[in-house]
Amino acid sequence: MHSSSQTLNGSEIFFECLRRENVEYIFGYPGGSLLKVYETLYDIKDIKHILVRHEQGATHMAEGYARATGKPGVVLVTSGPGATNTVTGIANAYMDSSPMVVFTGQVPSSLIGNDAFQEADIVGITRSITKHNFLVKDVKELAITIRKAFFLATNGRPGPVLIDMPKDILNASCAFHWPETVEIRGFKPTITCHINQVEKAAHKIAKAKRPLLYVGGGVISAEASEELRAFAIQQNIPVTMTLQGLGAFPGNHPLSMGMLGMHGTYWSNQAVNACDVLIAVGARFDDRVTGKIETFAPDAYIIHNDIDPTNVDKNIMVDLPIVGDAKDFLATLLKETPKTVENRDSWLADIQSWRKQCPLTYNKEDGALRTEFVIDEVSRQTEGNAVVVTDVGQHQMWTSQYYTFRNPRSIITSGGLGTMGFGLPAAIGAAFGISDRPVVLFCGDGGIMMNIQELVTAVHYKTPIKIFLINNSFLGMVRQWQELFHKEKYSFTDLAESNPDFVKVAEAFNCKALLADTPESAKAAIKEALAYNEGPVLVDFRVMKKDMVFPMVPAGGSISDMLLARLNPKTMV
Amino acid sequence: MKHIISVLVENKFGTLNRVATMFSARGFNLASISIGETEYPEISRMTIVTFADDQIINQVIKQLNRLVDTIKVTDLTKQPHVERELLLMTLKLSKTQQHEIFELINVFKGKVVDIKQKSITIEVIGSPDKINTTIDIFKPYGIKELARSGAVAIHRGE
Numbered sequence: 001m002h003s004s005s006q007t008l009n010g011s012e013i014f015f016e017c018l019r020r021e022n023v024e025y026i027f028g029y030p031g032g033s034l035l036k037v038y039e040t041l042y043d044i045k046d047i048k049h050i051l052v053r054h055e056q057g058a059t060h061m062a063e064g065y066a067r068a069t070g071k072p073g074v075v076l077v078t079s080g081p082g083a084t085n086t087v088t089g090i091a092n093a094y095m096d097s098s099p100m101v102v103f104t105g106q107v108p109s110s111l112i113g114n115d116a117f118q119e120a121d122i123v124g125i126t127r128s129i130t131k132h133n134f135l136v137k138d139v140k141e142l143a144i145t146i147r148k149a150f151f152l153a154t155n156g157r158p159g160p161v162l163i164d165m166p167k168d169i170l171n172a173s174c175a176f177h178w179p180e181t182v183e184i185r186g187f188k189p190t191i192t193c194h195i196n197q198v199e200k201a202a203h204k205i206a207k208a209k210r211p212l213l214y215v216g217g218g219v220i221s222a223e224a225s226e227e228l229r230a231f232a233i234q235q236n237i238p239v240t241m242t243l244q245g246l247g248a249f250p251g252n253h254p255l256s257m258g259m260l261g262m263h264g265t266y267w268s269n270q271a272v273n274a275c276d277v278l279i280a281v282g283a284r285f286d287d288r289v290t291g292k293i294e295t296f297a298p299d300a301y302i303i304h305n306d307i308d309p310t311n312v313d314k315n316i317m318v319d320l321p322i323v324g325d326a327k328d329f330l331a332t333l334l335k336e337t338p339k340t341v342e343n344r345d346s347w348l349a350d351i352q353s354w355r356k357q358c359p360l361t362y363n364k365e366d367g368a369l370r371t372e373f374v375i376d377e378v379s380r381q382t383e384g385n386a387v388v389v390t391d392v393g394q395h396q397m398w399t400s401q402y403y404t405f406r407n408p409r410s411i412i413t414s415g416g417l418g419t420m421g422f423g424l425p426a427a428i429g430a431a432f433g434i435s436d437r438p439v440v441l442f443c444g445d446g447g448i449m450m451n452i453q454e455l456v457t458a459v460h461y462k463t464p465i466k467i468f469l470i471n472n473s474f475l476g477m478v479r480q481w482q483e484l485f486h487k488e489k490y491s492f493t494d495l496a497e498s499n500p501d502f503v504k505v506a507e508a509f510n511c512k513a514l515l516a517d518t519p520e521s522a523k524a525a526i527k528e529a530l531a532y533n534e535g536p537v538l539v540d541f542r543v544m545k546k547d548m549v550f551p552m553v554p555a556g557g558s559i560s561d562m563l564l565a566r567l568n569p570k571t572m573v
Numbered sequence: 574m575k576h577i578i579s580v581l582v583e584n585k586f587g588t589l590n591r592v593a594t595m596f597s598a599r600g601f602n603l604a605s606i607s608i609g610e611t612e613y614p615e616i617s618r619m620t621i622v623t624f625a626d627d628q629i630i631n632q633v634i635k636q637l638n639r640l641v642d643t644i645k646v647t648d649l650t651k652q653p654h655v656e657r658e659l660l661l662m663t664l665k666l667s668k669t670q671q672h673e674i675f676e677l678i679n680v681f682k683g684k685v686v687d688i689k690q691k692s693i694t695i696e697v698i699g700s701p702d703k704i705n706t707t708i709d710i711f712k713p714y715g716i717k718e719l720a721r722s723g724a725v726a727i728h729r730g731e
Contacts, residue, residue: 127591129597132641135587152641163620188582189639314630 004177010139010170011040014103016049017146020178023048023074025065025432027058031078032118033105036170050461053453055082057425059089060451061096064429067412068439071078072099073429079105080118083164084125088419090160091129095416096244097221099158101149102130106166109137123164131159132173132187139172144179147156151182156189156220157308177569180357189307193324193332195404200338201279201303201320208277208301210347211237214260214289217244218282218306219326219413225249225408227330228281233336236344238351240268242283243396243415247405251384258360259287262553263397266562267351268357269551272297273559274350282326285315287555295558298567305329313321356552358564360401362521371395371470371543373519375402378440378468384439387412387430389465391423391447394476397549399442418522421450424467428454431463438466438530445471445499453507458536466529467511469502472545480548484563496545506538517542575604575629576655577656577726580619581645584610592597593638595650601625601633605701605723616644620725623702653729660697660704661686665715674714681707692717700724730731 002008002016014037018026028051030038041049052058055077062073073093077086083104087494093100123135123257132152134145142165149161205211219228225248232239239249240257249256260268272278278300283289283303292297293316299573304311304318305326312321322329362372377399378386384406390413392398405411414422427441448469458465473496482490493494506513512532516522529537552563582588591607596603602695604622625633630648637646649656664674666688678685678695681703687694697707701724708719 002664123587124590127587127594185646306641310632310639312635313631319626 001169002176002212002394007173009036009173009175010142010309011036011166013139013174013176014146014170015040015044015047015144017143017178018074018178021146021150022071023047025073026074026076027052027061027065027429028076029055029058029078029082029103031082033079033107033167034076035074036167037105049076050457052425053456054451055085055096056089056421056523057454057457058103059086059093059100059370060419060422060425061165061429061432061454061457062090062100062102063093063096064389064412065433066093066098066100066410067426068116069431069433070221070409071433072101075100075102077102078118079107079122080120080253082118082183083122084120087125087129088417090162092127092414092417092422093160094129094131094420094462096414097158097217098160099153100160102160102162104164105170106135106164107168108168110168112166122162124426126162133162133164135164135189135344136166136169139169139174142169143177144182146186147179147182151184152187156187156219158213159239164202167248177230190309190323191307191325191328192331193305193322195332197320197322198329199336201322202319202333202338203299204277204303204315205237205279205333206338207342209342209344210275211235211277211279211344212271212300213237213239213254213274213279213281214272214283215239215245215248215281216242216283219245219248219330220408222282222307222326224282224325224327225333226332227334231334231337234334234339234341236341236348237279238271238348240264241270242286242289243400243413244411245283246400247408247410250406252406253406261286262291262555263400263549263551265355265360265401265553266507266564267561268353269553269559270354275300278302280318284311285299287315287383290315291553291561292556292558293451295560315327322567362528367518369516369522369541370517370547371398371541372402373528374470374522374541375442377401377523379403381442381486381526382438386410386438389413389423389430389439389441391441391443392418392420393444393447394480394547394549395442395444395470396474397477419445420444423447424451425454425457426462428458428461428521429466431465436490440466440468442468442470444476445469445473445495445502446475448502452505455506455511455536462535465536467536468526468529469538469540470543471499471540472501472543472547473499474545476547477549479546483546483548484552485554496554501536502540511535512537514539515542516540574624574626575650576623576625576633577649578623578634578655579647579726580618580621580643581611581620583642583644584617585642586616586653587707589618589619591640591642592621592637595636599632601629605622605721607723607725611727612628618654620723622724628656642691647728649726649728654726655729656700656724656726657698657702658724659709661694662697662708662719663692663694663709663717664711665668666691666693670714677710681710681714683707
């Protein structure tokens with residue numbers, strides 16, 4: 001480590017700052033504007049650089065790493081196309097509130113604005129998808145800017161921050177000075193909840209007959225799972241989770257309701273419909289959760305805790321807004337709510353009867369291989385203890401339904417932006433952060449092709465991820481909507497003719513590959529894959545082509561519109 | 574309803590863009606925006622005029638606060654404040670109407686800032702309502718060009 005006030009060049013300052021921020025991994029790709037940085041990197045051993053094959057891959061890896069560990073993911077890419085390739089990954093991290101710092105090279109300051117070779121106005125481009133971004137105009141500003149970027153990315157509601165570094169800044173020198181503290185007058189997130197508001201909430205909850213906890217990713221990023229567990233159990237309140245909230249409360253606990261919303265469980269949605277007090281924690285009333293706003297939780301007094309005030313009264317007008325950190329909220333609430341709990345037996349009995357009325361179920365009789373079975377089996381074999389990464393689509397929703405998440409930081413999925421291609425690189429990134437639990441990826445045959453190049457990265461670094469390819473030769477979720485709402489016009493969603501042989505693809509990348517097309521072979525392949533730790537392994541599961549995810553509340557619909565099964569059995573194949 | 578929001582921001586490049594981008598990305602109405610340095614050179618004051626209902630205006634204010642470069646956001650609408658806008662306007666000048674035009678400039682407490690053979694440029698300062706009226710009244714005389722500053726506003730002193 002360099003001492004303070006030593007003269008360093010911009011590249012050396014860059015690494016010195018990362019060191020002080022305890023950065024373990026950089027996900028990056030070199031290029032013209034970053035030559036000086038990579039020259040310095042050549043001799044650096046304590047920070048590991050992971051070479052990706054496409055800059056989008058780097059951003060998803062950084063996010064996978066961040067979500068698995070809670071530490072900010074770091075991305076390093078060159079100017080122009082290197083920078084623009086990060087846009088989807090940054091937008092994804094922004095929507096899902098993942099801490100990330102993206103460093104982009106930039107053309108020399110004197111050429112900015114001149115349409116120079118590999119120039120892009122990445123600060124302008126990413127303004128609306130970053131928490132904040134910076135263009136460094138003086139090497140003396142580099143250290144403080146990096147300090148601020150990490151501070152912003154990880155405090156308050158986490159999110160991505162970008163720093164654009166012109167080539168001349170990285171070459172210029174100055175005395176290195178690491179600011180021990182950072183003060184940003186325009187950024188003062190509220191962490192501690194207003195005590196009067198929490199008392200009010202406690203009072204309401206104590207008298208509630210049919211309370212329901214609705215928790216989101218905010219509980220996980222605030223590391224508030226223990227507080228949630230203690231509060232829910234003490235007060236005997238059932239817990240339903242958003243996609244990003246899964247694992248915040250143990251899925252195998254009797255009070256766990258699984259996910260709510262469009263593809264949520266029947267009983268979760270019925271409970272939202274019937275509850276008298278809804279306690280939303282670290283969740284943002286996304287349209288995939290609420291469906292039709294007017295009919296969402298119609299009888300409930302709504303308490304909403306979120307660290308980001310803009311999430312409050314955005315989609316739903318709530319009765320009691322409480323801005324602050326979820327950990328603080330739940331810990332204070334636990335203290336303030338009377339220990340003598342209202343009798344909630346009949347409420348829990350109602351939920352139990354909904355659960356029996358429409359359980360999550362699939363056909364296990366006909367011998368066909370189904371996604372539900374694969375996920376169910378992986379959940380069983382990993383005892384709900386894996387870090388599960390998904391791509392986007394049907395397999396993602398089935399994962400929410402059939403994988404029993406027992407711990408926080410166990411699901412890493414693109415929820416807000418819905419980025420196909422997220423899964424494979426995110427799984428690789430997660431595996432760099434986690435070594436004591438298996439990292440399992442569920443990915444469709446459409447999504448895997450969107451970042452298939454990162455299989456090279458997994459093979460090269462011997463990343464022991466289990467790539468469970470749910471191959472139905474269709475863009476299944478789009479196909480589902482086409483069948484249900486678009487006159488069965490399967491417009492450009494059938495991939496059967498064009499898909500490659502994924503086993504051969506994997507093998508060409510020097511990745512171990514298996515094929516499974518029956519429940520028995522799937523079971524064996526899962527076992528073999530979970531036992532293999534020499535590098536990545538891909539299992540090509542040839543699943544039912546035309547299965548659909550149910551239950552389903554159609555977009556903008558009410559709970560009463562919930563579809564429980566296919567209406568027209570003749571289209572079953 | 575019309576709202577006048579006063580925002581203190583860091584005087585850095587890109588700040589105006591961040592605010593404008595936020596308005597367009599969130600689909601908020603932006604009637605006018607003006608910006609200038611304050612008594613502290615590192616801080617600028619933005620005056621934003623927007624039309625929004627109560628729920629939206631709450632979101633506007635929260636979203637403004639969320640931007641890292643904003644230091645303070647105040648909705649002046651329901652507080653004692655002074656609001657002014659500057660209008661610069663060039664009119665056609667004909668001998669027959671010259672007299673009337675000068676009379677009207679006096680009525681609006683305007684000033685002549687430039688005068689040529691066939692045109693006259695005036696400035697008028699006032700509330701945006703007064704500026705609207707001024708424009709309406711002068712329209713029949715032939716407006717060649719006009720420029721409005723957008724509103725600037727400030728709290729009334731104690």
